[in-house]
Amino acid sequence: MLQRISLCPFLREGEKQVKALTNRETVIGSKIRRVDAVPKVDGKAKFVADIYFDRMIYCYLVLAKKSHGILKAIYTDQALKVPGVIGVYTHMDVPGENQLGEVVKDMPCLVPIGEKIRYYGDVVAVVAAETYEIAKEAAEKVRLEIVDLPPVLTIEESIKDKVKVHEPTNISIHKKIRKGNVENGFKRCDEIFEGEFYAHYQEQAYLEPQGVIVTPDIDYGFTVYGTMQCPYYVQNSVARVLAIPLNRVRVIQTETGGGFGGKEDVPSFVASYAAVAAYNTGRPAKLIYDREVDIQTTSKRHPIKSHYKIGVRKDGKLEAMEIAAYMDMGAYATLSPIVMFRTLVHAAGSYEIPDVKVDVYGVYTNKVPPGAFRGFGSPQVLFAVESMMDEISKKLGIDPIELRLKNTLREGSKTATDHLLLESVGAVKTLENLREISRWEQLKKEVETFNNTNENRKRGIGVSHIFYGVSLGAAGQHLDASGSHVQINADGTVDVRIGGTEMGQGAKTVIAMIAAEELGQDVQKINVHQPDTAFVPDSGPTVASRTTVYSGNATRLAASELRKRLINVFCELTGSSTENVDWGNGKFYDTVSNKEMSFDELVEEAFRKNVKLNETGWYETPRLEWDAERGIGEAYVTYSFASQIVVVEVNLNTGQAKVIKAYTSHDVGKALNPEGIIGQVQGGFIQGMGYALYEDLKLKNGQIITDNFNTYIIPTIHEIPEELVIDIVEDPFSRGPYGAKGIGEPSLMPTPAAIANAISRAIGKRVTRIPATPEYILKLIKED
Known part of the structure; x- marks a missing residue:
């Protein structure tokens, strides 16, 4: 597998913030070993089963x-x-x-x-x-x-409302967007496209139950x-x-x-x-839980059935979009109302559309209650809208990248919820970068040549383009704040406690890097502790790709206050002026006189002077203006963007589809830990590939019959594409730490749509449901 990462030099404001005084080497953006790597590798890390x-x-x-x-x-x-x-x-x-x-x-x-x-x-x-x-x-x-x-086992049965899962109705939650006048919008169009799509369950398949x-x-x-x-x-x-x-x-x-x-x-x-x-x-x-109980009882990705109607001009410009989506909430609502909000906001995709009407309904069934899953209700509708964009591209004869460039969001654009975007809109950059890293024109010729010389195997190229609202958004902003406690010990070591959790995504490493950057201490001397409600105030859930922005900013605020105190001690001891003091690599130094002290020595002196060396940081974002009745306003604090190309090969005799190559470009604001981003995107891509192709949760009379990893199939190392190119563009977000935005969920979100589009191009039939199993693909191939 080819892995490549590069940082495109569009904007470097995040680096400018870091290198405020000198050209010293910074921790932010550098290659850092994960701070929790060794105990997890050598088996000393304590999981709950070990206690x-x-x-x-x-x-x-x-x-x-x-x-x-x-x-x-x-x-x-x-x-x-x-x-x-x-x-x-x-x-x-x-x-x-x-x-x-x-x-x-x-x-x-x-x-x-x-x-x-x-x-x-x-x-x-x-x-x-x-x-x-x-x-x-x-x-x-x-x-x-x-x-x-009698059980209610399908979305269709639930909508009939004859048998009630809960009183008074199965259709208990409705969220909507009303932007402009969609009927007038369709009247302006040269072409109207319609499609119906279904995205099934997906099990999180975490290793630890x-x-x-x-x-x-x-x-x-x-x-x-x-x-x-x-x-x-x-x-x-x-x-x-x-x-x-x-x-x-x-x-x-x-x-x-x-x-x-x-x-x-x-x-x-x-x-x-x-x-x-x-x-x-x-x-x-x-x-x-044992694995079977875990799969039988715990949340999954929501099944969503959606209908799309899109109006375009003959040049491919989007004019109007009408969407109706039904979300299977299972037996209980759990987090569905919040998931539905994200479904609502992302349903129209990363595009500027004058007239938009969206209705999302949550319906009860007698099945396992779905809940949060990476992407949180958006991969299902992004699969649908990106499939529609691919159909529009084919019918109008417009290059799929060009069609998206013509319509995508940019600075000054308004989203489907009429949110005016004023900064950090890297959508165009991801598309332009994607065309470059994939060698787009050459790639299309390679696939055409392959198809002309192979009768029973065909390849297709799929493109997708997505955006993702970072933060809990307007529906959850009462929880959108986080705390951090930073304490410097007498020996120079640093304790950091945050409310965000580490679950494998690399949060501890990024937080340690931020503390190291602000304090000037070595990363290896910073210990980011396990979250403990006794030490840090309620910081909300570790979801919505928000940890770097919220816990990161809180840590930065606390650490910067401590640094100021250390600088004052340094100046008292050396006679330096505060504006001449720089820090990093485990020391503080005067850039004019070249006087310096190690971090540990300076801390020792600070303790002698009874300087307070613990501090709390608290970060919250400004309130978002939101009209829930119309679904209009500022839905999220900021947005991450991503574009992806996937090459899929389909065996026409068996329906087997395999991802051969993939190219993905992400706007992350600022890459604080590039190595960590690679890991996130690799994992997100493979998990998205599993959703698109393999992970078919089967139920019988409401019971899950694929309740272990013998029967519920997830991708293994053998399914990883031979070429996976990961590339980053940076369009800094002014309120993110050093310009950073989220990456955890956007890493998965473009993949199901890109794979579905690639299969559709390969077989000449539209994939309208995921996962696209061999049985389903073969059925499409055999249809007249």
Whole structure:
């Protein structure tokens, strides 16, 4: 696999901010070894499954295993007879509020007798035992009496509203955009295109399954250790379920083996189940999901069915777009209302369109409740809109890159929500850069030559272009702030605590780099600790590609204050003037007199003078103006952009599709850690490729039948394309640290659309659903 990264010299404002005084080598933008790499490689990193407490009990869940029904009785007698069982806890044993949900509290913690079972994975009871094996055996002996109800298993059935999952209606949430007058817009058009698309579930497939330990604490009421993306969600949920104040719940994130959104709100549920057991036994309670329970019960990417109508002039200029999208929320709303907001904003793509009408509906079904997943409701509709753009390109005979360049957002453009973009709009740069790195004209000729000389295998080139709103946006701005605590110790080492979590994306490394840049200390002497609700105020969830901007800025604010104090000490000791002092490489120095002190020596002197060397930073962005009734206004703080080309080869006899080459260009604002960006884009591309081609979650009567990695197929190293070129452009964001924006989610988002377009070009038939499995592709090929 070819890997290449380059930084295009369009703007270097981020570097100018860093090199304020001299041309010294900076930490920002340099090649840094991950600060958490060694313990994860040598096995010393502690995940929740590695932690043990004295007298710890083990939990296992009793699932409903019915799609829809009324719970009439729970029989625990046989389970309690199993030697080593401590207790079986039901809704009667929940001391506080028996409801879960971060946005809509419509999910019972433990389903009460007489209430509805709404999906196969509904939790009815928690078994606690001396060992995991005993707990599992006993859980299997708990018998449930459930009166069956007809299940609602498709979006179409839900819309009919004949059988209600929740009262009064299955179609419970509606979000919309009304920009201009779409009917008048269509009247101005020379051509009108329509299409219907479906994007299926996707499982996050994190390596480490869900898991927590809840233990009674001598200082706090209960301390929760767990794999998670938002300790504050967990803190709130456990406090509600146990009916205790927030200051009696402490949450510490353990090392987290992947999340991808699947550990945003779900750990709140997991912790609540374990908390019920810990509360009733007075002992530490460990609950680690096995893979099958994890896949059966936890959130996925939302299935979305969408209809697009797009009007264009004959020169390819977009005039009007009308979209209706239906999102399958499963049995409970979970984070769906927030996911729907992102679906709404991104549905029209990265394009300037005068007249836009979008309707997004959330519908209940008797299936697993989807939730957060990398891209958060946008890959599904970006697949659809980019497929439509490809159809427009083919029918009008316009080069697919040129069509996107003609319509894409740029400075001075207004988005589909009428958000005026004034800075950091790198959309055009990513498209122009993509054309260059792919050798576009030559690539098209190579594919044409291949197709002319091969009868049973055909290749296609797919293009996609996306944008992504960084931050929680107008729908979640009450949570869009983050804190950081930075402390310099007497030996010169530095402790940094943030509210954002590390789950493999490299957050700790970027935060350490920012602290090192601001303080002048070596990165290796900076320790970014695991998030702990006892030390840092509620900083929101680690989602929306927001950690670098929010936790990064908070850390920068705290560290810069500490640096000012150290500079004052340096000037007192050396007689230097503050404006002549520079820092870096573990020392402070006078650029005029050449006097210098090591960072450690200076800290030692500061301690002698009783200088305060700890500081808190808090970063929040300005309020966004948003009209929810019309879906008009400033949807997000800023936007990242990406463009991608994929070459796919399809075997016409089997329907097998394989990605041969891929070229992707990202506007990240400023590349703080280029090596980390490469890793993010590589991982995001492969995960997006899995969504496009392989990951087909299958259900039968509401039960997931592909509930392990033998049956749910994800890409392996063998599916990675032989050439994957990753390139970066920089269009700095003035409020990002050194100009940075987000990359975590945009790394995945262009890929499903690009692959679908490539397959469509290869076989001459439009792919309208993902994943595009061999069976589906073969069916398309054989259609008249």
